[in-house]
Amino acid sequence: MNCKIRRAELSDLSSLSELFVELTEHKTNQYSMKEQFEIISNNPNYFVVVAVENEAVVGTAMGILCNDLVGNCNTFLLVENVVVAPSCRGKGIGQMLMRSLEEFGNRNKCNYVILVSNQNRDDAHSFYEKFGYQKQLGFKKRLNTQV
Structure with missing residues (x-):
């Protein structure tokens, strides 16, 4: 496997948009995506990576540093938007993405x-558990009905 993990770049947005359809089943607003990417690219608390194989973006993940006020007050990492192209799953790309975030x-x-x-993503849950993550009870509430 000739896969490389690197920070996402502006030129990756079209490919990321296609990957996110796998994740959300909806197209991403390209204009809004570009605006958000420019903002988070300049924020050191955001870490967006892509997996590139044969010059094609085949996976991505985002980590966000969150400040905490408890205990030693160190940060914690929020992980979002983890997706690997279906044709590339099972090759260790997800592990490479998660390792880079960790x-x-x-x-x-x-x-x-x-x-x-999402509670219906059994394959993803198995992947996370194999990678050392433990299931915890969590809640999510959508505040904006637009996707």
């Missing part, structure tokens, strides 16, 4: 990682 968390002295996965 390294980012370790560099930033995070106490722990939080991620939320």
